[in-house]
Amino acid sequence: MVYLDHAATTPMLPEAIEALTAALAVVGNPASIHSAGQQAKRLLEESREQVAATLGVDGIEVVFTGNGTEAVNLALKGLWWRRRGAAPAEPGASGTERTRILVPAGEHHATIDAVEWLEQHEGADVVEIPLDEVGRIRLDVLEAELEQGADSVAFVTMLWANNEVGTIQPVAEVAGLTARAGVPLHVDAIAAYGQVPIDVRAIRRESEAPRGAGLVALSVSAHKIGGPAGIGALVLDRSAAVEPLIHGGGQQRKVRSGTQDVAAAASFAAAARVVASRLDDDAERMSALRDRLIAGVAAAVPGARVSGDLGPGASARLPGNAHFSFPGCEGDSLLFLLDAAGVAVSTGSACQAGVPEPSHVLIAMGRSEADARGALRVTIGHGSTEADVDAFLAALPAAHAQAAKAGLAARATSFDR
Template identity: 55%
Template sequence: MVPEAVAAMADELARVGNPSSLHTAGRRARRVVEESREQLAAAVRARPSEVVLTSGGTESDNLAVIGTYRARRRADDRRRRVLVSSIEHHAVLDATEALAAHEGAEAVLLPVDRTGRLDVAALEAEIARDPASVALVSVMWANNEVGTLQPVDDVVRLAHAHGVPVHTDAVQAVGQVPVDFAASGVDLLTVTAHKLGGPVGVGALVAVRGAELEPLVHGGGQERGVRSGTLDAASARAFSERAEQSDGSLPGRADRVRALRDRLLAGVLEAVPEAELVGAPVDPALRLPGNLNVAFRGCEGDSLLYLLDAAGIECSTGSACQAGVPQPSHVLLAMGLDPVLARGALRLSLGHSTTDADVDAALAALPAAVERSRGASLATRAS
């Protein structure tokens, strides 16, 4: 969290008041929530009435996917197909799979190209096949693993031509690239605070006023009746303070982070020439400024992660462990990477706190980590 968000949250935590209560403390807390809602709305170019506060990106994605499916299918039982890109975050993919397993939905995974960008022609064909059966289209604004920006405008154009609502998970995008909810035309947009330097545990689903949504949580009817529960005024204030600050400083901050990312990539390719950039080219129109995903053939991503972690460099892989066996990232496999290369992929994320010294430290540690990881992989295969 940035200091300003910490200060805002600490100040509010020292106060009492349920925003749903009518006494003085409750009205003060309600004012904090509503002012925060206005700030959040301004940061993503939405109306305050369109901001539904949640516990974070996962809840927002679930509310968008499951809530829309249930509402749309209730109105017309033919609406059973949910079209999602094959590289969505698990918050979208697993919500869609749950609908398929328990509520009669048909989950349709849309293909992407080698850079991780949605195949728009495939989406068009799927909608055209039976428009009346489509409950929802969900395509993320930018991918969390490889940073590829998606053709949201095309998605909206194709879906809205048949009256199909569009959801986009913009968790990775807000604060890194300009996000304009109103101009994009999407019906539902997910955002979360901790990706901006705000607190963990608070987010929002931005939903047009006419969005068809059924609540997942029932209770006091807060947040337009679709997200019951006592509102967290402290988290909302810290979230909105950071969202406003992040939006105002975006152009200069994005340029600075992009320059660091490009220097990191150049250094990686110089130190390990056979390394491969994964995802879209490092172009502002195609990729998030703070994302770098590089694959090292002959390495295991997990071993690279631990070796770098021991050197003070924290990064991540997209792999998952199933039944004790590491599995390549679903994102990288959907992009067509062979499993061997995909297992050696690392995601290096840069943000507002990243410095030149951080880049230097990563470049100093990486060659030895790659060499040791390859040696370990060879020894394992030999045995």
């Protein structure tokens, strides 16, 4: 199998596997005060510091979670409850209820579903900020919403880079806007971590963020960078406070109670160290493979359309992401046909209850439903090679021809009915 779905998950790095297996032999609860517990705690805290160093924060600001989705939910629901509860009491607060949540269109479903839950169950007023044609947030609309009434905003949340089309967002600019407005910002960096530099401390310093405002929370996940599945992290600035989702022993600043997974943390740290040490080299190599793939698709299927930002420079697009729309066929058909040919990719569509739906990201970018239904995401990772790209390009023409034929047949059948 040629694996080109690294945005979904990427194979564990050898260093991460080695760290995991070694740490599994460590006995002791890191909350225990005896020597075995303290040995486990030392390994846990060293791992926390190592992950923190790759994100430009202090160890105390890293809260380990069960996955990236939990980190996003902890940030969003935790900020909502804390900001709502603190609204009348915070210095300088006007007493206005903070019910508005500002969120760009085309976010990951971890964010979409969390804010929709807050809307349905907690009375949140979700304000969707539009995207431009390449999937980048409209800064002018966000700024206008903040100027309209920052006192009514609970928080702003956004992706660092879009997980479908790969467009990198202007995080520093948004952090500056929210800092000046006195509003907290959460960034979902799960797709970006390990592919682009992330320095939370530098962004906060440059935006001159006051306490509790600007970039205060950031979510990441280990399995996207070659670590194990089942562990993520929420970076939570010292000045920020969230209401916990889980109550219990008060571990991790009372933000996320429960016995921590020392072995997973050690494996996460090992992957983070490796990825950080070769970030620039890997980005250059993956970008070259991505560009080779995009050029090959253009030659093999002239009607294919690339989605996302194709502008020059490393700030435009994730180095490992190539996203296409194939007019006249379903992305799911392409996926299954390529899988049968031994190539693993993904679609840009969400699948709810087994029913394929058009990519909400492409729809948010102003693309047609036909484009959104014919989406395919190909993502390159640390183990990808030119041979992998060539295998995909060799399998694509036949798969596209069959998928296009199936798409036309499906429409003909619906017309007959």
